[in-house]
Amino acid sequence: MATSTPDRPAPAPKINRIGLAVLDYRGGKTTLCAGCGHNAISERIIDAMYEMGVPPERVIKPSGIGCSSKSPAYFMGRSHSFNAVHGRMPSVATGAVLANRHLIALGVSGDGDTASIGVGQFIHLMRRNLPIIYIIEDNGVYGLTKGQFSATADMGSTLKTGVINDLPPIDTCAMAITLGATFVGRSFSGDKKQLHAMMKAAIAHNGTVMLDVVSPCVTFNDHEGSTKSYKYMKDHDEPLQEVSFVPAFEDIAIDYDPGTTIDVTMHDGSHLRLRKLEEDFDPTNRIQAITRLNEAHEKGEVLTGVFYVNSKAPTFVDLLNMTEEPLATLPESAVRPGREVLEQVMEELR
Amino acid sequence: MATTDVGLREGSSQAGQKPVVNNMSIQVATVNGSGSQSSNTVLLRSIFQMGVPVSGKNLFPSNIAGLPTWYTIRANKDGYIARKKEIDFVVAMNPETAEEDVMSVAPGAAVLYDEPLNLSRLRSDLVFYAVPYDKLVAPVCPEAKVRKLVKNMIYVGVVAKLLEIDVAEVEKAIRKQFAKKVKAANLNLAAVKAGYDYAAANLVKRDPYFIQRMDKTAGKIIIDGNSAAALGCMFAGATMVAWYPITPSSSLPESMIDYMKRFRIRADGKATFAIVQAEDELAAIGMVVGAGWAGARAMTATAGPGISLMAEFAGLAYYAEVPGVIWDIQRVGPSTGLPTRTSQGDILSTAFLSHGDTKHILLLPCSAEECFSMASEAFDLAEQFQTLVFVMSDLDLGMNNWMADPFKYPEKPISRGKVLSKADLDRLGGFARYEDVDGDGVGYRTLPGTDHPAAAYFARGSGHNEKAQYSERPDDFERNMERLNRKFETARSFVPRPEVDTGKSKIGIIGYGTSHWGLIEARDQLRQEYNIETDYLRLRAYPFTREVHDFVKQHDRVYVVEQNRDAQMLTLLKMDLEAALHTRLRSIAHIHGLPLDARSVTDELMTMEGK
Structure with a gap:
């Protein structure tokens, strides 16, 4: 028996709290460029969904049009997807x-899809506080049409061809906070730790989560002069907090210092822990969040972190007062009133 | 006071003229926003309650207050309820249009006018009645603010006296109109009585028009097409409504909100529906597509401009195969056009709405009854064929009041189409979303949320194979498009069949929607006045069924009558019919924005017949 361990059983695959392996959260092979920030975001989604033990069958992945919106094909193959219109x-x-109402919506959009052609629908989605995680994979450029500026490109940034952007950018985070989204943050596809924690908190939130994730386009917008490149982000990323997340099902009491860390209890009992890197920033204060974002623009910083959380606001689903059972599967007896109702209405019309 | 009447009274030699009973059209000309809608509805209902077939058509401006509006009530013993071209009785309340209103009627018509307008000076071949409305309204309505509204109820009283409408029926109609507002009802009733008494004391009947009791409306209801559609959708089991306000469709979802709140809230207080006023028509259809994909019975209602905006999503729904119902309450285009006038101008653009090879199922209701019944058919077809179904109503049908038989409770159980459940997937192991398993072109779908690892598929507007995977392969694309065509062909045998009256003539008429009412009358005119028999086919859906082909084959000449300029349905027919039959089709098309009247069709058809 000098050899290794032929009789030892293979190590049990790692599984999450609902008995699924990471593999169950994977999707098709990506067709995006090697090094594309979007692929890193897909990975964070897979990890977060796996770790949170979300049943993939309950998740839907709606998306628009563009490189970002193709990415739902590359994660969570057991979830329904709808790659819709631009x-x-x-x-x-x-x-x-x-x-x-029991579906968990993870919407994937891009900066062109959101801030230009889709800005109208984006605005009204934010207003309604629909339960959804809305991710903007933000690279400041139209990739599929080969490198035109989008509306999130910074003033003065350049295209590969040298063309200078002379219009101001739309700050989707400031806009989302103003309009009524209840969980708003910005991250960077290259910041694995921050994005991972924010993604898990997003899953725990009930309401509209708007995450703007700067996600460099290696083909059209990763050059000198771009403000959405890996290098620019490494130099200018200014995290507001150190973000960590303690899910409700992990019954671990981790001590934290209320003087240096803000604890936000999420809808499902999870905790979002934000270790302050700046004095006095309160992520439950809308006005302060918007002011801080405006300051960041003035200073030329790319502010990241959780800017605003409100875990108590009613969602659009609450407002509509729908049955607990999904409208989609209500039986005929629930959706077709009886003969006596028709009789009554006919009598009123005689 | 009423000096003109004294003069005319002397010449009341019309005593010998033959009375015209239950056959007239009354036109009330008022100012928009003056409350005339209530007065006109009361007048319409009073005649209806007398058992006389009646229709009411509101010709209104795109305006809240101040512009001229006309309301035409037609009473007809034979049941003709189309717009009548000739006006027999004018109620001229609007100083701005009064002269034109008077000048445009045929000799012999009666004119009831506001005394200061002094209209009797204009013509000597009409019967004039002057009424001093301001003097009459003051005593019955001390509150000066509402006099403008109450004033209109006075003409109801005068007309009731002149036409011999039972005042008890007018009272009943007022009580219904003002249902719970007893004070308002009493006030309006007083105004009616003031008008009635004035007419009794001061006016001598010199026109030949009378309403007399009949029994032709017993058991019938009065309803507008949009409310009928709303009721139909409620009974069809609609669960999701997304809409954006646009004339003339807004009253459909608004009426639906009322009905759903009354009848679709469960005992626990929870709603079995979601109704969302969207930010625009793009979002409205987007929500319908999202909801339809996720398994709701989803719908929206709009008009031409909204249809244009929905084009891209319509193509997505066609190609990704998502069910949904869209009501197009057609109004006059192009562009903003005449937003408050009726048309059948969206037929071609809707049949092929979106880019690429796209085509859609259209249903063509002609009546309030069909607005109700086609709602269930539309939802069943949408889910059976996993596609959008457009119900092509129009402003005339949607916004005007129509006499109708009580609606029949839908006997067919709701059909949700080919949807695989978890149990199905356990048995099958998996599925290919766009595989033509049954040879009818319709694949099986799953709903998001189905608790099975193989339930998910990737819905998309981009090229895909049977397994819903992204594909740019020419053979995949071609096969999929051919299957979609096969699905459309299958739908031919399931859409509502036309109503056909054939075998009597070599001349055929094809019509659809509200044109029907003018057409049945025109056919009678052709028979009675010219001794010409015609056959008739009323289309009820696109794609066209076998009967449509047969009908064209059976006739030498087929007049396709429609309310648009470019003969849109005729064009659609040509695409479907063998080339040899094309020359048999002739177009009678009207684009003036007024509901189609029989006389115009009769005249035009006779001209085209060379007679």
């Missing part, structure tokens, strides 16, 4: 969530 994912997601 800039109109919010309405598709809204319809789907109302049809089945």
